[in-house]
Amino acid sequence: MPNHLAWEWDLILTLKNRCSSWLICGSNTLKLNPAHNEKAQPMTFLDPTFFTVSQVETWVWLPPLVAFAVSFFTSMAGISGAFILLPFQMSVLGYTAPSVSGTNQLFNIIAIPSGVYRYIKEERMVWPLTWCVVIGTLPGVLIGAWIRIEYLTEPTTFKFFAGLVLGYIGLRLGKDILLAPSQNQQTAILPEKRDFTVSKAKFSLKQVEFNFANTAYTFSTPGVFCLCAIVGIIGGIYGIGGGAIIAPFLISFFGMPVYIIAGATLMGTFITSVAGVLFYHFLAQFYPTISVSPDYALGLLFGLGGFVGMYLGAKCQRYVPAHIIKLILCLSILFVAGKYILEFLA
Numbered sequence: 001m002p003n004h005l006a007w008e009w010d011l012i013l014t015l016k017n018r019c020s021s022w023l024i025c026g027s028n029t030l031k032l033n034p035a036h037n038e039k040a041q042p043m044t045f046l047d048p049t050f051f052t053v054s055q056v057e058t059w060v061w062l063p064p065l066v067a068f069a070v071s072f073f074t075s076m077a078g079i080s081g082a083f084i085l086l087p088f089q090m091s092v093l094g095y096t097a098p099s100v101s102g103t104n105q106l107f108n109i110i111a112i113p114s115g116v117y118r119y120i121k122e123e124r125m126v127w128p129l130t131w132c133v134v135i136g137t138l139p140g141v142l143i144g145a146w147i148r149i150e151y152l153t154e155p156t157t158f159k160f161f162a163g164l165v166l167g168y169i170g171l172r173l174g175k176d177i178l179l180a181p182s183q184n185q186q187t188a189i190l191p192e193k194r195d196f197t198v199s200k201a202k203f204s205l206k207q208v209e210f211n212f213a214n215t216a217y218t219f220s221t222p223g224v225f226c227l228c229a230i231v232g233i234i235g236g237i238y239g240i241g242g243g244a245i246i247a248p249f250l251i252s253f254f255g256m257p258v259y260i261i262a263g264a265t266l267m268g269t270f271i272t273s274v275a276g277v278l279f280y281h282f283l284a285q286f287y288p289t290i291s292v293s294p295d296y297a298l299g300l301l302f303g304l305g306g307f308v309g310m311y312l313g314a315k316c317q318r319y320v321p322a323h324i325i326k327l328i329l330c331l332s333i334l335f336v337a338g339k340y341i342l343e344f345l346a
Contacts, residue, residue, distance in 0.1 A: 080115075
């Protein structure tokens with residue numbers, strides 16, 4: 001086995017063993033539900049587990065499995081997958097408290113570094129774009145977190161808001177796929193025939209320039225910054241860091257290739273998620289009757305699955321045509337958006 005594959009396999013086994021040890025030792029926030037296990041039998045992966053913070057009961061293998069499957073595909077487009085995991089937590093697991101947003105951002109903190117590492121290693125990070133995303137979204141995420149707790153504590157209202165946001169994202173991606181067939185054919189070129197590294201990146205307050213795949217790209221610095229500031233508020237409310245909304249805009253409005261925006265949006269999501277979790281902790285003292293702080297046990301399980309999924313997704317991204325990645329995202333987003341809007345109207 002090649003050295004780099006052996007290293008990756010050892011990393012996966014180490015994470016699995018540490019997670020198993022942590023679960024067996026137990027935690028104040030993770031335990032078997034005594035109502036379903038009166039004799040307190042030893043915990044196994046086949047027994048449902050009760051999370052006291054989120055009041056969720058599920059199998060310990062389900063969150064990492066779902067997170068792995070979701071993040072493997074979404075990380076190819078620079079999205080952590082939190083926008084899909086949130087409806088899974090709310091609709092399937094029944095986790096509807098405001099703390100679900102903080103738990104979702106905790107998933108981002110644990111899962112994203114592996115994907116960012118791959119994009120940095122393959123020299124596909126546009127650092128000026130990364131800092132525009134971070135500086136623009138950070139204030140908005142904090143404002144959005146406050147709005148989520150103060151005005152959107154009702155799950156039905158929150159689901160309708162989430163459905164509208166996701167629906168718009170899905171329609172934008174669908175329009176981009178249908179109206180850009182020539183670009184889709186170009187992105188289907190075999191990877192070995194293209195230069196997949198970012199070079200000659202130049203930053204100014206007016207615009208950013210860089211080269212990728214033998215093509216020069218430019219974008220307006222104020223334009224991206226203002227977009228990120230607005231999207232940051234929406235992302236803070238939804239608990240996704242904003243990357244899931246920014247990525248489609250960068251592709252559709254600014255004409256950037258999906259292969260280079262992925263690392264920048266993931267890095268931006270990671271940093272804003274760190275700020276979001278800290279801010280939720282700060283707000284928790286002002287709302288003692290509401291579940292505000294993240295469920296660390298549940299967030300850890302989602303994060304471990306996402307860590308592996310994002311690493312493999314980022315590594316495989318260059319071999320998947322861009323329009324295939326967009327199509328997968330489009331269908332997933334529209335399905336979730338339609339479900340939420342119909343539940344609100346019903």
